[in-house]
Amino acid sequence: MPSTLHAIDSVDRVYGRSLFELAKAAGGRAQLDEVFDELEQLLELARQNPRLGEFLRSPIIEHARREASLRRILEGQVSDLVLKFVLTVARKGRLAKLQGITAAFQGLYYQEYGTLEMDVWTASALGAEQAAGLRERLKAIVGREIVLHQYVDPAMIGGIRVRSGDYLFDASISGQLRRLRQSIDDAGAKVMRERARGMLEE
Known part of the structure; x- marks a missing residue:
């Protein structure tokens, strides 16, 4: 690995x-x-x-x-x-x-030979049983044998992030917080645009 x-x-x-x-x-x-x-x-x-x-x-x-x-x-x-x-x-x-x-x-x-490589990040190292269970779940999803490359990223806080080629599945807590922050920023920007539009129309 x-x-x-x-x-x-x-x-x-x-x-x-x-x-x-x-x-x-x-x-x-x-x-x-x-x-x-x-x-x-x-x-x-x-x-x-x-x-x-x-x-x-x-x-x-x-x-x-x-x-x-x-x-x-x-x-x-x-x-x-x-x-x-x-x-x-x-x-x-x-x-x-x-x-x-x-x-x-x-x-x-x-x-x-029809095997798919997947990079997996977790906040702490997976145990052998956890890794085997994850491999089987991913295999059931994609229908191919899976080779897992495991990485530890403490900044994730918790959850899991999986990448295969251009596909990225981010179920980490840090990823959820990032998406929440982005949605808040987007909402704030929308409010500011609406306020600016209202001022110009007055």
Whole structure:
């Protein structure tokens, strides 16, 4: 589960699609599943080891040294396809974009297999049972398997906010207060316009 939202740019999409098409051609769904899991494991490894994450991102590390280190870390741990891809990304100086590339790959994977990604914000973290219950309710509504990305936003006070693509459902208390404030502002503006119109007509 991502801890922060990650914007995907055009470079991420190019590399993500390239890897997706390579994996699909090499072994179909089974290969795509394997690549999906290995990318997740690699990112988790970088998250758990800040020095490794910095090593992957640093632009000052010599390419030969970085490639040798990547081989030592990854050989025998990931498929040849993922190893070759990561080395290619490293040679292009794009390792810092691995998270975005992974997100782009995963987006294509979900699209291919009828799974819908939804971002969910709550004022406090959902428990496992709460998340599972929410996933089932959303699945019943949209008729597709759901992948939830959960985020905590204490400013919401309470309630829930769900986004999928351009669709946003905001049932948070802060959202309700914002809409109430907007309706009050709109009503106030209407009264002022009517008063101004009356003064001009006198």
